[in-house]
Amino acid sequence: MRASTALLTSAAIACALTACKEKEPPPPVRPVLSMVVAPQSERTLGFAGTVEPQYKVGFGFRVLGRVIARDVNVGDMVKKDQQLAAIDAVALELGVRTAQADVANAQARLVNASGVLGRQQILLQQNTATRAEFESAQQAQQTATAMVSQAEANLAKAQEQLGYSKLRTDFDGIVTSVDAEVGQVVSPGQAVITVARPDIREAVVDVPEDIANTLAPGARFEVALQVDPTLMIDGKVREVAPQADATTRTRRVKITLDKPPENFRLGTTITAYLTTSSKPAIQLPASALLERDGKTMVWTVDPASKTVSLQEIKVAERNDQDFQVVDGLAAGVRVVIAGVHSLKPGQTVKLAQEANP
Structure with a gap:
Protein backbone atom coordinates (compact mmCIF):
# COMPACT_ATOMS: atom_id res chain seq x y z
CA MET A 1 0.00 0.00 0.00
CA ARG A 2 2.79 2.30 0.93
CA ALA A 3 4.71 1.42 -2.24
CA SER A 4 1.67 2.30 -4.35
CA THR A 5 1.35 5.63 -2.62
CA ALA A 6 5.06 6.39 -3.22
CA LEU A 7 4.74 5.55 -6.91
CA LEU A 8 1.70 7.77 -7.26
CA THR A 9 3.48 10.62 -5.49
CA SER A 10 6.57 10.29 -7.73
CA ALA A 11 4.41 10.24 -10.82
CA ALA A 12 2.56 13.34 -9.65
CA ILE A 13 5.83 15.18 -9.04
CA ALA A 14 7.18 14.14 -12.45
CA CYS A 15 4.00 15.33 -14.13
CA ALA A 16 4.17 18.64 -12.26
CA LEU A 17 7.78 19.19 -13.30
CA THR A 18 6.94 18.34 -16.90
CA ALA A 19 4.05 20.76 -16.84
CA CYS A 20 6.30 23.48 -15.41
CA LYS A 21 8.85 22.94 -18.14
CA GLU A 22 6.15 23.05 -20.78
CA LYS A 23 4.76 26.26 -19.32
CA GLU A 24 8.20 28.01 -18.96
CA PRO A 25 7.99 31.06 -21.28
CA GLU A 42 39.87 52.59 -44.85
CA ARG A 43 39.03 53.27 -41.25
CA THR A 44 38.64 56.45 -39.25
CA LEU A 45 40.01 56.68 -35.73
CA GLY A 46 39.06 59.37 -33.23
CA PHE A 47 41.22 60.67 -30.39
CA ALA A 48 40.07 63.04 -27.65
CA GLY A 49 42.21 66.02 -26.74
CA THR A 50 42.26 69.74 -26.04
CA VAL A 51 43.10 72.98 -27.82
CA GLU A 52 46.36 74.43 -26.52
CA PRO A 53 48.60 77.33 -27.54
CA GLN A 54 51.62 76.50 -29.64
CA TYR A 55 53.63 79.21 -27.91
CA LYS A 56 53.47 79.99 -24.20
CA VAL A 57 56.09 81.49 -21.92
CA GLY A 58 56.49 81.36 -18.16
CA PHE A 59 57.74 84.83 -17.26
CA GLY A 60 59.90 85.21 -14.15
CA PHE A 61 62.05 87.85 -12.53
CA ARG A 62 65.75 87.86 -13.31
CA VAL A 63 66.71 88.89 -9.78
CA LEU A 64 65.82 87.70 -6.29
CA GLY A 65 63.05 89.66 -4.62
CA ARG A 66 59.75 89.79 -2.76
CA VAL A 67 56.61 90.22 -4.86
CA ILE A 68 54.84 93.47 -3.96
CA ALA A 69 52.36 93.64 -6.85
CA ARG A 70 50.61 91.26 -9.25
CA ASP A 71 48.60 93.08 -11.88
CA VAL A 72 46.95 90.21 -13.79
CA ASN A 73 44.88 87.10 -13.16
CA VAL A 74 44.25 83.90 -15.09
CA GLY A 75 42.24 84.63 -18.24
CA ASP A 76 43.31 88.28 -18.57
CA MET A 77 44.30 89.55 -22.00
CA VAL A 78 47.63 91.39 -21.95
CA LYS A 79 49.44 93.62 -24.44
CA LYS A 80 53.12 93.74 -25.31
CA ASP A 81 55.24 95.50 -22.62
CA GLN A 82 52.32 95.48 -20.16
CA GLN A 83 53.38 95.10 -16.53
CA LEU A 84 52.51 91.72 -15.05
CA ALA A 85 54.04 91.93 -11.57
CA ALA A 86 56.67 93.77 -9.54
CA ILE A 87 59.14 93.02 -6.73
CA ASP A 88 60.52 95.26 -3.97
CA ALA A 89 63.10 97.47 -5.70
CA VAL A 90 64.66 99.27 -2.70
CA ALA A 91 67.91 97.30 -2.83
CA LEU A 92 68.12 97.76 -6.60
CA GLU A 93 67.54 101.51 -6.29
CA LEU A 94 70.34 101.73 -3.72
CA GLY A 95 72.57 99.85 -6.16
CA VAL A 96 71.82 102.46 -8.83
CA ARG A 97 72.64 105.31 -6.43
CA THR A 98 75.92 103.63 -5.49
CA ALA A 99 76.83 103.18 -9.14
CA GLN A 100 76.03 106.84 -9.84
CA ALA A 101 78.34 107.91 -7.00
CA ASP A 102 81.09 105.67 -8.40
CA VAL A 103 80.69 107.32 -11.80
CA ALA A 104 80.97 110.81 -10.27
CA ASN A 105 84.06 109.76 -8.33
CA ALA A 106 85.71 108.28 -11.40
CA GLN A 107 84.93 111.36 -13.47
CA ALA A 108 86.50 113.61 -10.80
CA ARG A 109 89.62 111.44 -10.83
CA LEU A 110 89.75 111.70 -14.60
CA VAL A 111 89.49 115.49 -14.47
CA ASN A 112 92.31 115.65 -11.92
CA ALA A 113 94.50 113.22 -13.89
CA SER A 114 93.90 115.16 -17.10
CA GLY A 115 94.98 118.41 -15.37
CA VAL A 116 98.17 116.82 -14.04
CA LEU A 117 98.97 115.45 -17.48
CA GLY A 118 98.53 118.91 -19.04
CA ARG A 119 100.88 120.52 -16.50
CA GLN A 120 103.49 117.80 -16.93
CA GLN A 121 103.38 118.27 -20.69
CA ILE A 122 104.08 122.03 -20.32
CA LEU A 123 106.90 121.37 -17.86
CA LEU A 124 108.39 118.78 -20.18
CA GLN A 125 108.40 121.28 -23.02
CA GLN A 126 110.21 123.75 -20.71
CA ASN A 127 112.70 121.06 -19.71
CA THR A 128 111.70 121.43 -16.06
CA ALA A 129 110.18 117.94 -15.79
CA THR A 130 111.55 114.57 -16.72
CA ARG A 131 110.16 112.21 -19.34
CA ALA A 132 109.41 109.67 -16.59
CA GLU A 133 107.21 112.13 -14.69
CA PHE A 134 105.30 112.93 -17.87
CA GLU A 135 104.74 109.24 -18.69
CA SER A 136 103.57 108.57 -15.14
CA ALA A 137 100.99 111.37 -15.43
CA GLN A 138 99.95 110.01 -18.82
CA GLN A 139 99.46 106.53 -17.35
CA ALA A 140 97.39 107.94 -14.46
CA GLN A 141 95.15 109.74 -16.94
CA GLN A 142 94.58 106.55 -18.94
CA THR A 143 93.80 104.63 -15.74
CA ALA A 144 91.28 107.28 -14.71
CA THR A 145 89.65 107.06 -18.15
CA ALA A 146 89.29 103.28 -17.81
CA MET A 147 87.80 103.68 -14.32
CA VAL A 148 85.18 106.05 -15.73
CA SER A 149 84.24 103.47 -18.36
CA GLN A 150 84.01 100.75 -15.71
CA ALA A 151 81.87 102.91 -13.42
CA GLU A 152 79.53 103.82 -16.28
CA ALA A 153 79.18 100.13 -17.20
CA ASN A 154 78.35 99.29 -13.57
CA LEU A 155 75.77 102.08 -13.56
CA ALA A 156 74.17 100.73 -16.75
CA LYS A 157 74.08 97.25 -15.19
CA ALA A 158 72.49 98.55 -11.99
CA GLN A 159 69.87 100.48 -13.97
CA GLU A 160 69.13 97.38 -16.03
CA GLN A 161 68.69 95.31 -12.87
CA LEU A 162 66.36 97.98 -11.51
CA GLY A 163 64.27 97.46 -14.64
CA TYR A 164 64.11 93.75 -13.76
CA SER A 165 61.95 94.67 -10.77
CA LYS A 166 59.05 95.10 -13.22
CA LEU A 167 57.88 91.94 -14.99
CA ARG A 168 56.57 92.70 -18.49
CA THR A 169 55.32 90.54 -21.36
CA ASP A 170 57.09 90.40 -24.72
CA PHE A 171 53.95 89.83 -26.81
CA ASP A 172 50.18 90.10 -26.84
CA GLY A 173 48.56 87.09 -25.20
CA ILE A 174 46.37 85.62 -22.52
CA VAL A 175 47.37 84.70 -18.96
CA THR A 176 47.04 80.94 -18.48
CA SER A 177 48.74 80.47 -15.11
CA VAL A 178 49.68 82.47 -12.00
CA ASP A 179 52.36 80.85 -9.83
CA ALA A 180 53.20 83.53 -7.24
CA GLU A 181 51.29 85.79 -4.88
CA VAL A 182 52.03 89.15 -3.27
CA GLY A 183 54.46 88.74 -0.37
CA GLN A 184 56.12 85.65 -1.80
CA VAL A 185 59.91 85.68 -2.28
CA VAL A 186 60.80 84.43 -5.77
CA SER A 187 64.12 83.23 -7.12
CA PRO A 188 65.71 84.37 -10.38
CA GLY A 189 64.11 82.51 -13.28
CA GLN A 190 61.20 81.14 -11.24
CA ALA A 191 58.00 81.20 -13.33
CA VAL A 192 55.55 83.75 -11.93
CA ILE A 193 53.11 84.42 -14.79
CA THR A 194 52.52 82.20 -17.82
CA VAL A 195 51.28 83.93 -20.96
CA ALA A 196 50.13 82.12 -24.11
CA ARG A 197 49.68 83.39 -27.64
CA PRO A 198 46.06 82.69 -28.63
CA ASP A 199 46.61 83.39 -32.33
CA ILE A 200 48.52 80.15 -33.04
CA ARG A 201 46.62 77.17 -31.62
CA GLU A 202 47.02 73.43 -31.89
CA ALA A 203 45.21 70.27 -30.88
CA VAL A 204 47.01 68.01 -28.43
CA VAL A 205 45.96 64.33 -28.32
CA ASP A 206 47.38 61.08 -26.96
CA VAL A 207 47.67 58.36 -29.61
CA PRO A 208 48.42 54.64 -29.10
CA GLU A 209 52.04 53.84 -29.76
CA ASP A 210 51.40 51.53 -32.72
CA ILE A 211 49.47 54.27 -34.53
CA ALA A 212 51.89 57.03 -33.53
CA ASN A 213 54.72 55.07 -35.13
CA THR A 214 53.04 55.53 -38.51
CA LEU A 215 52.61 59.29 -38.14
CA ALA A 216 55.07 61.79 -39.60
CA PRO A 217 55.17 65.59 -39.43
CA GLY A 218 52.59 66.92 -41.87
CA ALA A 219 50.15 64.00 -41.50
CA ARG A 220 46.59 65.30 -41.80
CA PHE A 221 43.85 65.12 -39.18
CA GLU A 222 40.29 66.42 -39.08
CA VAL A 223 39.55 68.15 -35.79
CA ALA A 224 36.02 68.68 -34.45
CA LEU A 225 34.66 70.30 -31.32
CA GLN A 226 33.07 67.83 -28.92
CA VAL A 227 30.33 70.35 -28.08
CA ASP A 228 29.60 70.83 -31.79
CA PRO A 229 30.88 67.91 -33.93
CA THR A 230 29.59 69.58 -37.09
CA LEU A 231 32.27 72.25 -36.73
CA MET A 232 35.35 70.57 -38.20
CA ILE A 233 38.66 71.97 -39.47
CA ASP A 234 41.88 70.53 -40.89
CA GLY A 235 45.12 70.12 -39.01
CA LYS A 236 48.66 68.89 -39.63
CA VAL A 237 50.92 66.99 -37.27
CA ARG A 238 53.65 69.28 -35.97
CA GLU A 239 55.27 67.05 -33.41
CA VAL A 240 55.09 63.45 -32.20
CA ALA A 241 56.52 62.68 -28.78
CA PRO A 242 59.63 60.50 -29.19
CA GLN A 243 58.79 58.36 -26.15
CA ALA A 244 55.56 56.69 -25.04
CA ASP A 245 54.03 57.29 -21.64
CA ALA A 246 55.13 54.54 -19.26
CA THR A 247 51.59 54.01 -17.90
CA THR A 248 49.26 54.45 -20.88
CA ARG A 249 51.72 53.51 -23.65
CA THR A 250 50.49 56.45 -25.69
CA ARG A 251 52.49 59.18 -27.37
CA ARG A 252 51.51 62.84 -27.37
CA VAL A 253 50.79 64.30 -30.79
CA LYS A 254 50.55 68.04 -31.46
CA ILE A 255 48.43 69.07 -34.44
CA THR A 256 48.64 72.60 -35.82
CA LEU A 257 45.16 73.87 -36.65
CA ASP A 258 44.52 75.52 -40.00
CA LYS A 259 42.89 78.92 -39.40
CA PRO A 260 40.82 77.85 -36.38
CA PRO A 261 37.66 79.90 -35.73
CA GLU A 262 37.00 81.62 -32.42
CA ASN A 263 35.00 78.59 -31.20
CA PHE A 264 38.28 76.68 -30.88
CA ARG A 265 39.23 78.46 -27.67
CA LEU A 266 42.16 77.46 -25.51
CA GLY A 267 41.24 74.53 -23.29
CA THR A 268 38.29 73.42 -25.46
CA THR A 269 37.90 69.64 -25.76
CA ILE A 270 38.13 68.28 -29.29
CA THR A 271 38.19 65.00 -31.20
CA ALA A 272 40.91 64.51 -33.80
CA TYR A 273 40.03 62.04 -36.57
CA LEU A 274 42.65 60.11 -38.52
CA THR A 275 41.78 58.16 -41.67
CA THR A 276 44.09 55.24 -42.38
CA SER A 277 44.34 52.90 -45.37
CA SER A 278 45.18 49.21 -45.07
CA LYS A 279 44.31 45.80 -46.46
CA PRO A 280 40.53 45.17 -46.48
Missing part, protein backbone atom coordinates in the same frame (compact mmCIF):
# COMPACT_ATOMS: atom_id res chain seq x y z
CA PRO A 26 10.60 31.43 -24.02
CA PRO A 27 13.18 34.23 -23.71
CA PRO A 28 11.60 37.55 -24.61
CA VAL A 29 12.17 39.04 -28.04
CA ARG A 30 14.90 41.57 -27.50
CA PRO A 31 15.47 44.63 -29.69
CA VAL A 32 19.14 44.91 -30.64
CA LEU A 33 21.39 47.22 -32.54
CA SER A 34 23.19 45.40 -35.32
CA MET A 35 25.14 45.89 -38.50
CA VAL A 36 26.02 43.92 -41.60
CA VAL A 37 29.78 43.50 -41.71
CA ALA A 38 31.87 44.16 -44.78
CA PRO A 39 35.64 44.43 -45.28
CA GLN A 40 36.91 47.99 -45.27
CA SER A 41 40.15 49.29 -46.73
CA ALA A 281 39.43 43.95 -43.05
CA ILE A 282 36.23 43.79 -41.03
CA GLN A 283 35.97 46.55 -38.46
CA LEU A 284 33.50 46.40 -35.55
CA PRO A 285 32.83 48.69 -32.59
CA ALA A 286 34.27 47.59 -29.24
CA SER A 287 30.74 47.13 -27.85
CA ALA A 288 30.22 44.11 -30.17
CA LEU A 289 33.02 42.04 -28.64
CA LEU A 290 32.19 39.32 -26.08
CA GLU A 291 35.01 37.63 -24.16
CA ARG A 292 34.41 34.36 -22.31
CA ASP A 293 36.81 31.67 -21.13
CA GLY A 294 39.70 33.31 -22.95
CA LYS A 295 37.81 33.35 -26.26
CA THR A 296 36.71 36.33 -28.33
CA MET A 297 33.23 36.03 -29.81
CA VAL A 298 30.37 38.00 -31.37
CA TRP A 299 26.63 37.40 -31.66
CA THR A 300 25.46 36.76 -35.21
CA VAL A 301 21.83 37.06 -36.33
CA ASP A 302 20.14 34.45 -38.53
CA PRO A 303 18.26 36.53 -41.14
CA ALA A 304 15.52 33.93 -41.52
CA SER A 305 14.66 33.04 -37.92
CA LYS A 306 15.89 36.32 -36.35
CA THR A 307 17.70 34.31 -33.66
CA VAL A 308 21.22 34.86 -32.38
CA SER A 309 24.15 32.51 -31.99
CA LEU A 310 27.73 32.88 -30.77
CA GLN A 311 30.52 32.99 -33.31
CA GLU A 312 34.15 32.70 -32.25
CA ILE A 313 36.45 35.15 -34.04
CA LYS A 314 40.11 36.11 -34.17
CA VAL A 315 40.96 39.72 -33.37
CA ALA A 316 44.00 41.43 -34.88
CA GLU A 317 43.92 45.00 -33.55
CA ARG A 318 41.77 46.56 -30.88
CA ASN A 319 41.44 49.76 -28.87
CA ASP A 320 38.83 51.43 -26.69
CA GLN A 321 36.66 52.27 -29.69
CA ASP A 322 36.80 49.38 -32.14
CA PHE A 323 38.57 46.17 -33.15
CA GLN A 324 39.59 44.42 -36.36
CA VAL A 325 38.49 40.88 -37.24
CA VAL A 326 40.87 38.73 -39.30
CA ASP A 327 39.15 35.35 -39.06
CA GLY A 328 35.76 33.88 -38.14
CA LEU A 329 33.42 36.29 -39.95
CA ALA A 330 32.40 36.54 -43.57
CA ALA A 331 31.15 39.58 -45.42
CA GLY A 332 27.38 40.04 -45.29
CA VAL A 333 26.87 38.52 -41.82
CA ARG A 334 24.74 40.56 -39.43
CA VAL A 335 26.39 41.13 -36.05
CA VAL A 336 24.92 42.49 -32.83
CA ILE A 337 26.88 45.57 -31.76
CA ALA A 338 25.21 46.47 -28.43
CA GLY A 339 23.87 44.58 -25.42
CA VAL A 340 25.95 41.48 -26.09
CA HIS A 341 26.11 40.49 -22.40
CA SER A 342 22.35 40.06 -22.02
CA LEU A 343 21.66 37.66 -24.93
CA LYS A 344 21.25 33.88 -24.89
CA PRO A 345 21.93 31.38 -27.70
CA GLY A 346 18.84 30.89 -29.86
CA GLN A 347 17.09 33.97 -28.49
CA THR A 348 14.81 35.79 -30.90
CA VAL A 349 15.75 39.40 -31.50
CA LYS A 350 14.16 42.39 -33.12
CA LEU A 351 16.34 44.60 -35.30
CA ALA A 352 15.46 47.92 -33.73
CA GLN A 353 18.11 49.84 -35.64
CA GLU A 354 20.66 49.17 -38.28
CA ALA A 355 24.11 50.65 -38.54
CA ASN A 356 25.95 50.66 -41.82
CA PRO A 357 29.65 49.77 -41.76
